[in-house]
Amino acid sequence: MNLTKDSEGKVSWQKIVAKYAHPDLRKSIWQIVNTLVPFFGLFYLSMRSVDVSLWLTLPLAILTAGFMIRAFIIFHDCGHGSFFKLQRANDLVGIVTGLLTFTPYYRWKHEHAIHHATCGDLDRRGVGDVYTMTVQEYLDAPWWKRLGYRVMRNPIALLLIGPVLVFVIGERIPPAKGRREIANVWWTNLALAVIIPVMGLVFGWKNYLITQLLVLFFGTGVGVWLFYVQHNYLGVYWERHAQWDYYKACMQGSSFYKLPAVLQWFSGNIGFHHIHHLSSKIPNYNLPKAYHENTVFHIMPLTLLSSLGCLKWRLYDEANHRLVGWNVLKQYRRVTVSH
Secondary structure, eight states, X not given: OOOOBOTTSOBOHHHHHHTXXXXXXXXXXXXXXXXXXXHHHHHHHHHHHTTTOHHHHXXXXXXXHHHHHHHHHHHHHHHHTOSOSSHHHXXXXXXXXXXXTTXXXXXXXXXXXXXXXXXXXXXXXXXXXXXXXXXXXXXXXXXXXXXXXXXXXXXXXXXXXXXXXXXXXXXXXXXXXXXXXXXXXXXXXXXXXXXXXXXXXXXXXXXXXXXXXXXXXXXXXXXHHHXXXXXXXXXXXXXXXXXXXXXXXXXXXXXXXXXXXXHHHHTTTTTBHHHHHHOTTSOXXXXXXXXXXXXXXXXXXXXXXXXXXXXXXXXXXXXXXXXXXXXXXXXXXHHHHHO
16 A cells, blocks of 8 residues: 655654554454353363363363453453443453453553553563563672572563463552552452352362363463563664654564464454554454555564574663573673673
8 A cells, every 4th residue: 555654754654553443343242252252161161171081171271261362352452442432341341351361450451551651661661561681780680689580581480380470469469559550459359259259169169270270371371472472572672761762662672473363363463563552542353454454564573483482582682782592691791801
């Protein structure tokens, strides 16, 4: 297509994304139906299968976790106010889907908005992101902080242990400030304190807990992996606040994760993350259309295979503007000693 340009001849991306930032009620309702109906059905079958064989429960729980990820995408879009035209509808569906994913809606909404506003900004890290230290920060840190960071960036902690702990325990702790966010955490905790015993009493504690923990384990692990590769890949954009640029942070600081069609469906098109960061008001079901109709969004994709290499990036080398692994620390220490 012919791209809209401003007076300086630059692509006016605001006008492009605005065309897709309109929720379709029928598509939104259909996405709720084709996500929540299978989720509840599979969750029930998973609980019943515990009495038959855990080998049957495992694949059912994995499939259920896939629909939990889709539910989280709906929750995510509601947090951005992009799933429905009415904010009340977004908030209501967001609160309900938040209970399914053990996530307080208003607290997450607030922190995620900060993530969008600060993504790629080295001076405003630490809220709603996978924390990344610079090489110099790591070298200057005390031993206990370096150890904690190494543990946190270890794939086992990052993808297998950490996600469940964050969603089951971390999300239960209210933030230090924000009246609505604090109240939302307590109301979510209260609701879960009612739902969990009811599920345990009705379907059996063993059946429910095994199913719930398996679904959370796989769902949160994959969810954190998706979030990780969206902003931790070779060539990712990071800059100090004075030089930070919003467009570059979106197009160069957020990946295009090109997934197989089935995985793209389960992940709610979140792989088109660069477009999502340009305009969080675009519903997830409009992201593929925005990509295919505008060549300006055709950036180098991150594939399922190439994304595995993202695990080796642990620190940001500010001097050379790139992510690096632990192996570069020796050469940095040698340079420091020589000086």
